[in-house]
Amino acid sequence: MADVKRYTPHDFSKVRGLTGISDKQIEEHLKLYEGYVKRTNALTEKLQGLCNEGKAAGADPVFAELTRRLGFEYSGMVNHEYYFANLAPGAQAEPPAGGKLRKAIEASFGKYETWLADFRAIATMPGIGWAMTFQDPNTGWLSNHWLTLHENNVPVGFRPVLALDGWEHAFMRDYLATERAKYVDAFFKNVNWEAVEKRIA
Template sequence: MADKKYTPMQFGHLKGLKGISDAVLEVHFKLYEGYVNRTNKLTETLAGLAAKGEAAGTNPAYAEMTRRLGFEYNGMVLHEYYFGNLKPGGSGGTAPANLKKAMEESFGSFETWLADFRAIATMPGIGWAVTFQDPRTGWLSNHWITLHETNNIAGYMPIIVLDAWEHAFVPDYKANERAKYVDAYFSNIDYDAAEARLKK
């Protein structure tokens, strides 16, 4: 694994989002690239320790870097989902047929899903709001992810991902104006990209 490197994905096509400035996006892209670089560095360092026979739970450096790896990896991956479900102008006010059907089957209606997701996205704290799909049942559920790695549901597919850290919307909005940012997010959401993640 040490010789394998992740390359930051490019999201330049997101310039011109409504309510999320290009300046905020540029800072956000750089932050994302940092997660990619640290994921690569940690992976390389841990593989080096393993090759030297120093991979041990009793090795404090190995143990702490291994714990940190989940934070960096998920920081990279969640940002890719987040940027991947945005596009200038969005794809309209409601989800396409298959995604809307999954929302209705799981929440009763698209509107109930949306209200639940917005409630989670505007909770105090740093983290992420994510709609996951259970791969066994196809059911959707909304979750809060603390930091990047706490509360991720093992094996579930992220369908809709919103970055709720302040860096995603400050200085476009004040730190206490996350609801306005959530509105901007939904004006740019690419429901088609989200639907493409659904397991049929």
Template sequence: MADVKRYTPRDFSKVRGLNGISDKQLEEHLKLYEGYVKRTNALTEKLQAICADGKASGADPVFAELTRRLGFEYSGMVNHEYYFDNMAPGAQAEPPSGGKLRKALEASFGKYETWLADFRAIATMPGIGWAMTFQDPTTGWLSNHWINLHQDNVPVGFKPVLVMDGWEHAYMRDYLATERAKYVDAFFKNVSWEAVEKRIA
């Protein structure tokens, strides 16, 4: 039997010391991320064992539910890695003029401020999920999206460029459940535009 793929939680200690998002908040959030990694590994192991035994069947409700659950846990793991990767203490207020990211935002939205207003509007909509900017691999255009849960509404084949966790667990040590807009303000004080720009094709 092939070796089971296993993921190791990544070290995101670099996100400590953010502006408006406390270290206590981050510690709790990183524990939650590690839980996604652990469950992704456990589900992968179970599903691989079912396949190796020749028992994979879409008619089997256990196999079907484990497979669906893997999409949730796997996406939860990966989304959090994008999220923590695109934040850093001491970040610039906005992407530098003339840079690849700024040019892509302006080409897609006309101007940076239009993109920002659109992203903020999406990020403060009621519900649980993620606000993300994606790049269309065919056209290079950028677009903002609300992602339900972790895996629903992701445009197929599009690449995440900027990722913001909009679930309450991302901010409720620091802000009330009704204060997501304040959290969004804090998030934008900590966006590592350099990291985001590296994701642009």
């Protein structure tokens, strides 16, 4: 019997000293991320156990609901890893001119300011979820998307490039629920553009 694959939380201890996002906010958020890792492992183990016992059946409500839940937990884990990895203290205000990321943005949106305005508009929409930039692997084009929950509205096969957690848990220690725009402003003061550029194909 194959061993159950287990994930361990990534080390994001360097994500401290951000502008406008407190260390307390990050620490609380990281605990939530670690919960996604724990639940992904627990669900994976439970589902593998059901498979090994010959109980994997779409008609079984337990198997079906656990399988549906796995997409939420898995995506919650992975999205948070993209989010924390694209934050750093002392970040540049915008991606450097002439870089691969800047060129991809300009090829897709005409200019950086247009992409930024589009991303900000999406990030400040009402609702819970994520604002993310993705790259189409076939064309190289970038597009901005709102992900409801963690797993809904993800364009299949596209590469995540930039991730902003728009859930209230990402900012409500530092800002009011009605102040997401201030949080978005703070987010862009801390984007690690070098890390984001490495995600461009």
